[in-house]
Amino acid sequence: MTPESAISIPLDGIRLDNELSLDESLSGLPARRRRAEVLPGFGVSGAITGLVVTALVILPLAVLVLRAASLGPAGFVAAAWTPRARAAYAVSLGASVAAAAISSTLGLVVAWVLARINFPGRRLLDSLVDVPLALPTAVAGLVYSTLYVEKGWLGRYLVPLGFQGAYSRAGIVLVLVFVSLPFAVRVVQPVIESLDRDTEEAARILGASRLQTFFKVVLPAILPAVLTGFALALARSLGEYGSVVFISGNMPFKTEIAPVLIVSRLEEFAYAEATAIAVVLLLLSIGLLVVVNVLQQRVARAAQ
Amino acid sequence: MSSTPTTTGSSPLARAAAIAAAFAIVGGVIVVPLASVFFEALAEGPAAWWRAIAHDPDTRHAIWLSLTVAPVAVAFNTVFGVAAAWLVARFRFPGRSLLISFFDVPFAVSPVVAGLAIVLIFGRQGLLGPTLEWLSLKVIFSWPGLVLATTFVTLPLVVRELIPVMEAIGPEEELAAVSLGAGGWQVFWRVTLPNIRWALLHGIVLANARAMGEFGAVYVVSGHIAGATDTMPLRVEKLFQEYRTPASMAVASVLASIALVTLIVKFVIERRIEAEFHEREGLAPPADSPAVASLAIASPKEAVA
Numbered sequence: 058m059t060p061e062s063a064i065s066i067p068l069d070g071i072r073l074d075n076e077l078s079l080d081e082s083l084s085g086l087p088a089r090r091r092r093a094e095v096l097p098g099f100g101v102s103g104a105i106t107g108l109v110v111t112a113l114v115i116l117p118l119a120v121l122v123l124r125a126a127s128l129g130p131a132g133f134v135a136a137a138w139t140p141r142a143r144a145a146y147a148v149s150l151g152a153s154v155a156a157a158a159i160s161s162t163l164g165l166v167v168a169w170v171l172a173r174i175n176f177p178g179r180r181l182l183d184s185l186v187d188v189p190l191a192l193p194t195a196v197a198g199l200v201y202s203t204l205y206v207e208k209g210w211l212g213r214y215l216v217p218l219g220f221q222g223a224y225s226r227a228g229i230v231l232v233l234v235f236v237s238l239p240f241a242v243r244v245v246q247p248v249i250e251s252l253d254r255d256t257e258e259a260a261r262i263l264g265a266s267r268l269q270t271f272f273k274v275v276l277p278a279i280l281p282a283v284l285t286g287f288a289l290a291l292a293r294s295l296g297e298y299g300s301v302v303f304i305s306g307n308m309p310f311k312t313e314i315a316p317v318l319i320v321s322r323l324e325e326f327a328y329a330e331a332t333a334i335a336v337v338l339l340l341l342s343i344g345l346l347v348v349v350n351v352l353q354q355r356v357a358r359a360a361q
Numbered sequence: 362m363s364s365t366p367t368t369t370g371s372s373p374l375a376r377a378a379a380i381a382a383a384f385a386i387v388g389g390v391i392v393v394p395l396a397s398v399f400f401e402a403l404a405e406g407p408a409a410w411w412r413a414i415a416h417d418p419d420t421r422h423a424i425w426l427s428l429t430v431a432p433v434a435v436a437f438n439t440v441f442g443v444a445a446a447w448l449v450a451r452f453r454f455p456g457r458s459l460l461i462s463f464f465d466v467p468f469a470v471s472p473v474v475a476g477l478a479i480v481l482i483f484g485r486q487g488l489l490g491p492t493l494e495w496l497s498l499k500v501i502f503s504w505p506g507l508v509l510a511t512t513f514v515t516l517p518l519v520v521r522e523l524i525p526v527m528e529a530i531g532p533e534e535e536l537a538a539v540s541l542g543a544g545g546w547q548v549f550w551r552v553t554l555p556n557i558r559w560a561l562l563h564g565i566v567l568a569n570a571r572a573m574g575e576f577g578a579v580y581v582v583s584g585h586i587a588g589a590t591d592t593m594p595l596r597v598e599k600l601f602q603e604y605r606t607p608a609s610m611a612v613a614s615v616l617a618s619i620a621l622v623t624l625i626v627k628f629v630i631e632r633r634i635e636a637e638f639h640e641r642e643g644l645a646p647p648a649d650s651p652a653v654a655s656l657a658i659a660s661p662k663e664a665v666a
Binding site for chain 1: 447
């Protein structure tokens with residue numbers, strides 16, 4: 058997208074900013090080019106921002122990567138690719154993908170209802186979706202582990218049915234769904250709100266069934282947003298520690314996720330291994346960040 | 362938060378089923394766990410709850426520690442957020458978009474990885490370890506480390522609230538103030554701050570909630586020493602590991618109450634922002650970039666004016 062096309066967005070009409078990446082939505086009106094000469098504070102704000110970003114973001118991550126690089130390729134692989142680490146990546150990825158898929162599906166339903174239907178309690182439901190964002194993850198982990206044990210509120214019905222929701226991989230998925238659900242809802246909701254309903258009505262008038270309309274008209278339009286929600290839920294789940302550590306039981310090779318392994322290596326003062334595993338996780342999350350950015354551009358283009 | 366939809370089209374039965382499904386999902390995933398915190402915490406009565414909170418010195422210390430670490434981290438982020446938003450929203454310079462993407466990094470990185478990176482710099486075997494030891498300063502396993510880790514994980518929250526708002530408002534009023542002879546601080550206190558105050562408060566509330574609840578990064582840098590470096594969330598875990606679940610639930614219920622109050626305040630502030638933007642004729646409410654807002658505890662606000 059060029060700066061010129063950003064200018065054409067009418068300020069008084071529908072704003073598409075939240076489908077645009079930040080940079081695109083900010084790009085320049087000609088008048089703003091004068092600011093640097095007129096408005097004060099460039100030096101001060103630049104110094105504060107530069108200092109904080111360097112000290113808090115760039116330096117720590119650079120040190121992490123350099124520490125891992127100092128192991129050498131063979132040393133890095135030996136540290137990052139042990140059988141236990143491989144098992145931890147598998148549990149992390151498996152549980153996160155499952156949780157992101159469940160969150161995206163459930164989130165789509167919730168987003169649809171919130172965006173399309175007016176009913177008593179809609180505002181309350183809308184606010185409740187934010188709870189996992191504000192509730193400390195340790196609280197979520199604690200509660201989920203007590204809910205699904207044999208004597209817990211839900212466990213007493215589910216355990217006899219053979220569903221072990223605590224100290225199991227299923228438990229990891231459950232708590233990750235809690236943690237990641239708001240992302241899936243909040244990314245899709247505004248896109249459904251901005252959908253042009255005329256297209257759907259046209260499809261119905263032309264004889265398409267409800268399901269056909271959904272799969273042929275609605276889904277293609279919201280798919281980039283759903284995928285973005287999936288990627289964000291996945292990113293959040295991959296890095297999650299606080300809630301999982303309560304519910305998973307942290308059994309090596311079975312329910313140990315990568316962040317838990319990093320911590321336990323660190324507690325054994327095995328810095329090299331902890332760092333190597335952290336770098337693998339870091340690369341995964343930065344890769345996901347890139348994917349999210351690409352998807353965001355697709356969302357923006359679809360909204361045009 | 363979203364605009365009220367107009368219900369058209371589908372049959373009442375389908376609508377009812379969809380609403381029921383949405384309530385079942387949010388109820389099962391969110392409301393039941395939330396409610397059970399309070400039920401479990403008060404299972405043995407309010408007296409037992411109060412004993413667990415107030416009569417355990419380690420728990421008291423954890424509450425005090427959380428109440429001192431979070432505001433400092435939030436204060437750092439407020440200064441950083443205002444400065445960074447001013448820089449990015451009011452100036453164009455090379456490397457600007459790269460800088461903006463750096464703001465997002467703390468959302469993408471696992472808190473555990475962030476904590477490890479801080480240990481690698483400030484820990485005894487870290488980059489600055491010998492220097493800190495020589496100065497007899499302690500960062501890791503101590504209060505400064507907690508503040509650093511908490512500041513890192515909450516770094517994007519304030520700045521990400523402010524950038525879209527400052528962009529939507531535009532520099533015209535500030536340019537006018539400057540052309541009338543106002544100095545830098547005058548412009549900030551008299552023009553910029555009144556315009557961004559609700560968004561700033563929104564960011565501060567969200568950053569505070571996140572700071573109070575941070576677990577992974579703080580767990581790594583704190584050494585989780587009871588009565589010394591345990592914050593409230595770490596205390597929840599410690600009590601749980603010691604099979605003192607009721608006490609753990611009591612501390613968790615305090616954290617859950619903070620979260621609920623946060624959401625209520627957030628709701629009220631969002632109404633204010635809405636109202637204020639409706640006053641500014643022809644200006645749509647600022648829309649957060651969803652990638653960012655949703656990774657945080659913020660939620661994207663309305664897309665439609």
